Amino acid sequence: MSEFFNLPSFILGILVGAIAGCFLAYYFLKKYMEKKMQEVTKLMKKEEIRQLASAFGHNLSEQQINLMMTSMERAMEQAKTKNKKK
Incomplete structure (x- = not known):
């Protein structure tokens, strides 16, 4: 048995x-947590838009909020590419 099994x-x-x-666990956990943080950030942004609209007396539908978020994300991407060109 000692020829097949070496304890060290x-x-x-x-x-x-x-x-x-x-x-591996650290890597996959890190990726999972980054994805969850992005989801939480999106939800927080939606809630902020909803509260801002309510402050001005408007009740926005989910579709309107999603449209605003999409246009805000597009504007942020354009600003990032503009800053990279400079």
Whole structure:
């Protein structure tokens, strides 16, 4: 049995596997959390638009809010590309 099983190599393999697993878990967890933060940020922006419209006495539909968010995102992208050109 000793020719097929080497305890130091086995322990080293377990450690390397555990470290690699931790790195993979960290990577996927980071990607997942970034995606969730983007969703939360969008919801917060929608709520801010809704509150701003309510402050001026308007009740916007979900479609109107989505349209405003799309145009705001487009404007932000254009501003970013403009700043990169300078």
